[in-house]
Amino acid sequence: MTGLCLTLTVKFLNKRDKLANMETNQGISLPQMGCGTWAWGNQLLWGYKESMDDHLQEVFNLCVDHGVTLFDTGDSYGTGRLNGRSELLLGKFSREYQGIGQENICIATKLAPYPWRLTSQSMVLAGKASAQRLQRKIDLVQMHWSTANYAPWLEGRLLDGLAQLYELGLVSGVGLSNYGPKRLKWGYEKFRQINVPISTLQVQYSLLSTYPVTELGLKEICDDLGIKLIAYSPLALGILTGKFSQKGPFPSGIRGLLFRQLLPGIEPILGCLRAIANSRNKTMSQIAINWCMSKGTIPIPGAKNLEQARENIGALGWKLTSAEVAELDQAAVKVNKKMVQNIFQTK
Numbered sequence: 001m002t003g004l005c006l007t008l009t010v011k012f013l014n015k016r017d018k019l020a021n022m023e024t025n026q027g028i029s030l031p032q033m034g035c036g037t038w039a040w041g042n043q044l045l046w047g048y049k050e051s052m053d054d055h056l057q058e059v060f061n062l063c064v065d066h067g068v069t070l071f072d073t074g075d076s077y078g079t080g081r082l083n084g085r086s087e088l089l090l091g092k093f094s095r096e097y098q099g100i101g102q103e104n105i106c107i108a109t110k111l112a113p114y115p116w117r118l119t120s121q122s123m124v125l126a127g128k129a130s131a132q133r134l135q136r137k138i139d140l141v142q143m144h145w146s147t148a149n150y151a152p153w154l155e156g157r158l159l160d161g162l163a164q165l166y167e168l169g170l171v172s173g174v175g176l177s178n179y180g181p182k183r184l185k186w187g188y189e190k191f192r193q194i195n196v197p198i199s200t201l202q203v204q205y206s207l208l209s210t211y212p213v214t215e216l217g218l219k220e221i222c223d224d225l226g227i228k229l230i231a232y233s234p235l236a237l238g239i240l241t242g243k244f245s246q247k248g249p250f251p252s253g254i255r256g257l258l259f260r261q262l263l264p265g266i267e268p269i270l271g272c273l274r275a276i277a278n279s280r281n282k283t284m285s286q287i288a289i290n291w292c293m294s295k296g297t298i299p300i301p302g303a304k305n306l307e308q309a310r311e312n313i314g315a316l317g318w319k320l321t322s323a324e325v326a327e328l329d330q331a332a333v334k335v336n337k338k339m340v341q342n343i344f345q346t347k
């Protein structure tokens with residue numbers, strides 16, 4: 001009996017320790033790592049089926065229970081009639097969650113600057129529609145991408161819409177996504193003038209995609225501006241997990257085509273991940289995710305089932321040494337094929 005009590009106490013303290021790693025930035029509670037939910041509702045790229053929902057709820061519960069309380073979604077997530085599915089599921093799961101860490105749950109949605117969204121009011125309405133799907137207040141609203149590459153004149157109005165959502169108290173914080181240093185500074189200045197803080201910036205960042213974080217010094221700029229950097233696609237859509245090889249298997253659809261092109265050129269990084277994973281008794285995914293954290297970013301790996309979520313959570317609670325990080329950095333430089341950049345990523 002005493003042994004059982006001791007085990008339960010240790011388990012509880014372990015969880016509490018993980019939760020203690022929360023950081024608050026501009027009023028938003030951010031853990032060291034989050035969970036991406038692009039796949040939750042996406043049939044086309046990710047093979048989502050509604051029969052997965054119970055398992056996704058288990059993924060959600062496991063994450064929160066282990067201090068992974070940030071969930072990234074978007075109003076464009078979900079294909080066809082399932083558009084908005086990821087937000088709907090997150091709303092349901094967060095309402096039904098009954099465990100420790102409930103108060104730290106942070107639902108971060110992204111509003112897409114669709115071509116028919118041309119005014120600040122259209123963004124306010126989009127935010128209200130997301131909150132309606134979530135059936136709760138949005139914790140963090142993010143501009144999904146900047147329009148700077150094709151309609152720079154429009155962007156000010158759309159950002160005004162995000163600011164209005166914040167001023168109306170409909171969201172707790174504001175973030176940006178796919179902004180490079182130049183456009184980030186422009187957006188930061190715009191928000192500064194109206195006293196709206198930017199809590200986060202989200203860009204693609206992994207051992208296969210270091211632009212614009214390393215190449216343009218984006219992390220340092222975020223640090224200067226008090227913005228937390230979120231790393232999306234930290235497993236490079238799953239290729240860094242090591243489960244795919246040049247001889248196959250390949251994932252179905254567009255990912256398969258992309259991975260066939262990438263795999264022959266990325267052996268230096270896969271080999272390095274494999275070696276460090278073996279010596280550490282960790283998995284390649286855990287090493288790839290921990291590398292993102294070692295760079296001071298918050299990775300948000302996507303997880304489609306409990307097994308993946310459990311493995312990814314295992315990236316928490318330990319640190320790569322600086323020598324291991326340097327080894328991975330060097331291997332990343334040797335790779336001659338990189339992950340494709342988001343077409344909306346700005347300078």
Ligand SMILES: NC(=O)c1ccc[n+]([C@@H]2O[C@H](COP(=O)([O-])OP(=O)(O)OC[C@H]3O[C@@H](n4cnc5c(N)ncnc54)[C@H](OP(=O)(O)O)[C@@H]3O)[C@@H](O)[C@H]2O)c1
Pocket residue numbers: 035036037038039046072073110144177178202203231232233234235236237238239241243251285300301302303304307308309311312342
């Ligand atoms: N702001 C933006 O423009 C933007 C763009 C892209 C993504 N994001 C966000 O970032 C999140 C994460 O990025 P992502 O989903 O694109 O890619 P990712 O996190 O690099 O890869 C996720 C995929 O890898 C596979 N996987 C994950 N963990 C695994 C494990 N432990 N073992 C084996 N396979 C594993 C799963 O797919 P399979 O099981 O099918 O292999 C999973 O869906 C998204 O969900 C989304 O929230 C934002």
